[in-house]
Amino acid sequence: MGASGRMGQMLVRLVDDSAETTLAAVVERAGHDWLGRDLGQAMGGAAHGLVVTDDVDGALAQSDVVIDFTTPAVSVALAHRAAAAGVAHVIGTTGFSDEDLAAIAQAGQTGRIVRAGNMSLGVNLLVKLTRQVAAALGTEYDIEIVEAHHRHKVDAPSGTALMLGEAAAAGRGVALDAVADRARDGITGARAQGAIGFHAIRGGDYIGEHDVIFAGEGERIVLRHVASDRALFARGAVRAAIWAQSAAPGEYSMLDVLGL
């Protein structure tokens, strides 16, 4: 789903290259100039044999799993269609509202869904470490999450930053919504003790970088992840797609897939 996108093209190559997976269908949005064209030629190479379509239900009928890096509205609707078709759904999309997340959770009552704001092993390990460090340190250590992404990214904070924020809040035994400080500007007053701050850099071709800073008196601890190749996320998504084949209905995360 979203075959022509930055992640979509990465996934086409990876699914084609893997002996464990076969690309059954490729979907783009209505009106996209790839529709009706051979996938390989649309990607600027040799003919592939698959034609790009906007027929979602037709694509689902030919598939065991759909890998989806698109937009929140597309992923929410697809979660229900995939569940109805008995097709597992790997969701990499970020930027969901609370209502979107509730709708996906509802689809997960009958469908098999793996959803993660970051599909990489390294970030999911960082999520575990963030929770551990936050639980070990008191609120005299101020937590700030800094993320940097390419100039085309449309949502902030990133899905990964929110995963890290949730982990830090869980480590402290509080709800993220109650402590998140997502935008500072002007005379903000001194920092509230226990707040978790978010900062988003956008520019150039950053793939994705995340720092979780624990700033105390006389010392700072910084947990950092740097993605240097988008294929990292695609590999995680394909791993999730294979894992989901033997999963019971439910909504899962990459922590489940990776056994972390």
Ligand SMILES: NC(=O)C1=CN([C@@H]2O[C@H](COP(=O)(O)OP(=O)(O)OC[C@H]3O[C@@H](n4cnc5c(N)ncnc54)[C@H](O)[C@@H]3O)[C@@H](O)[C@H]2O)C=CC1
């Ligand atoms: N979870 C993870 O590990 C990662 C998540 N992402 C997230 O994935 C999403 C996509 O990222 P990019 O590939 O960089 O964006 P992109 O904008 O390059 O690709 C999105 C694609 O979805 C297509 N699309 C839109 N509406 C559609 C519809 N109705 N049917 C089919 N296709 C449709 C667009 O035409 C486009 O090709 C973002 O939310 C991003 O934050 C990105 C990288 C890693």
Ligand SMILES: O=C(O)C1=N[C@H](C(=O)O)C[C@H](O)C1
């Ligand atoms: O949009 C991106 O590019 C990325 N999005 C994900 C996020 O929002 O955290 C994952 C990765 O950082 C790249």
